Amino acid sequence: MKTSHIKFYQTGTYTVGNRLLSDADRSVQSTMERTNSLNSGHRACQGCGEALGARYAIDAAMRATGNRLIAANATGCLEVFSTPYPETSWQIPWIHSLFGNTAAVATGVAAALKVQGRDNTRVVAQGGDGGTTDIGFGCLSGMFERNDDVLYICYDNEAYMNTGVQRSSATPPAARTATTQAVGRSPGNVFGQGKNVPLIAMAHEIPYVATASVADVRDLEDKVTKAMAISGARYVHILVPCPLGWGSAPHDTIKLARLAIESGLFPVFEAEHGEITGRRHIRRQVPVEDYLRPQKRFAHLFKPVLQTDRLAALQAVADRNIRRFDLLEREDQV
């Protein structure tokens, strides 16, 4: 988002009301024109980060394309809770084919639009972390390397939530899932595994890669808008807390998404053609403990005894992210 000099009502925060911004800078969600592409009435759980992320992202993509958008959706929570036959929450043309082929289906949609000369209609593919980083990864990588005109959005809630919270390659170390149980000598998910798909996307040197969070709607909308202004393969990876899978309170979804950023565990950045071009700076780094403690999936780190060494290992992950992506705000950047 471009910086503009505004007098904040709440000093010491980034909070600013929409009415203080110019029309162009106001969030899509605050406008009367927002399309509610994922309409109310769906079956998502209370506090679902994915439902929120999908609405933010698709509404922004709709505005960016003048409402000419087609979505391909992977099997998963988003698909199941939005389209129980014969109902649908989608206000846009939408197709669900399989779990692992969403990027390829989107490629097919884009190819058809191109050959038909419907160039002003754009394509979004979307899926959860399982459908993206695991089973859909082959098709995703193929779509990237061919530089097909598709924006792929991954709603990352860090496990297979639709099937009952099993580990994916996006599950963080130490997290309890139904297949990385909080039992034994090293409870929860193992350290040193998993893959970073935003970085892998960058390795394909595609025009645009970004990470975003439901805690920062303007940044998220900005990145989707930017992505829709670019042709070729684009990837936006959004962290979306899952109260059910994370064992967190539904009202803490945004708070946790923010703490994930502020702790350094979820770096928010953007990259063009394989090079990092921007990052969302952290003003005051919070200890990872603040982020982990409210989540039952990490409860075994705190009781019956405090697992100081494992907490230190997670803190090291956050610190490395901060160094690697240059996330900490310095005085000269204020």
Added chain:
Amino acid sequence: MLKQMEGSQAVAEAVALCRPEVICAYPITPQTHIVEKLGQLVKDGTLEHCEFVNVESEFAALSVAIGASATGARAYTATASQGLLYMAEAVYNASGLGLPIVMTIGNRAIGAPINIWNDQQDSMSMRDAGWIQLYAETNQEAIDLHIQAFRLAEELSVPVMVCMDGFILTHAYERVDVPEQADVDRFVPPFAPRQILDPQQPVTIGAMVGPEAFTEVRYLAHYRQMQALWLIPELAEDFEQQFGRASGGLIHEYRTAGAQTLVVALGSVNGTIKDVVDEMRDDGHAIGSVSICSFRPFPMKALKTALRTAQRVVVIEKSLAVGIGGIVSTDVRMALDGLDIAVHTVVAGLGGRAITRASLREAFDRAARNALQRLTFLDLKHDVIHAEIQRLESTRLSGPIAENILRELGIVADHIG
């Protein structure tokens, strides 16, 4: 236009004449020459208004076709063997979504042991996937079936597999008549689906369906495919009127009048069978043959009518249902339900083993003497299997059968053919 050309190239030209708008390509023997040629036709501008997508797997190939077809583009791909199995999930999905994709199968064996040569195990494994399956006897028929397939698929909203025997057809050079563009344009109208992905009229495609409606959805898939039983002959008739040659249809009969023994088969082996039928007719045997062109939907009535006066039916099939025997013959038995006709299964040509006239003649002679077993493996090397069975009986350890047999056989190249 009459041309001397390879089967794959001929099929590629026929597909191009049907004006596909999206073609997805992934190499697998023996289908590869088809997509290579199509790629060339797109790149050199012969085939206009077409996106040729080099994908990363067969699963992606059919998935791209699914996305394209749902967006209103005529979509085509080709595969074989392991490739067809690798895309299996998308095969069921395409038919479930009612997308009229046309796909060529260059029929090839399924491993392990890995084998690149022809049999029909691959397409047989997908016989229940909701696709119409047409089997070509010759390269000319392969051309003609593709032209009929696009119209058939789009009229019924059901995807169609055109199956042609790998190498035997795909790699054989022979004279074919490639139709003119104007004639094909007259036969295959532009693709005009009822519903596509379009922001002007947003629709949700691929919603979740529960027990309250799933049975009905499946019934209607069956109902729709059964409509092909009248549409396939109708299209074949139209085709004959316009192009002047008979191709396609549900079944082809050959010298069936007064036959006591009738042979049933799919695909190119019918050529050899007809030669043997001629030979045996010359020798005074009452024998004929029936070639099944449409295996799905299965032409139950047409087959019953063609076979009902025979005393025995011999089904030559290039596939094996391990644990029961025949695949095609099981369906043939169902068609003959209630009739007192013996049905024999002859499994032949697995993994590219040549089906010779001599071996067929021997099997048919045996059938005529009522001495053919219900299940026969044509040209089975009994010494090899006996040795392996003995070895298996002497030790309870599991282990690789294929490697043991190859050790017994020695240099493999000496034994092909």
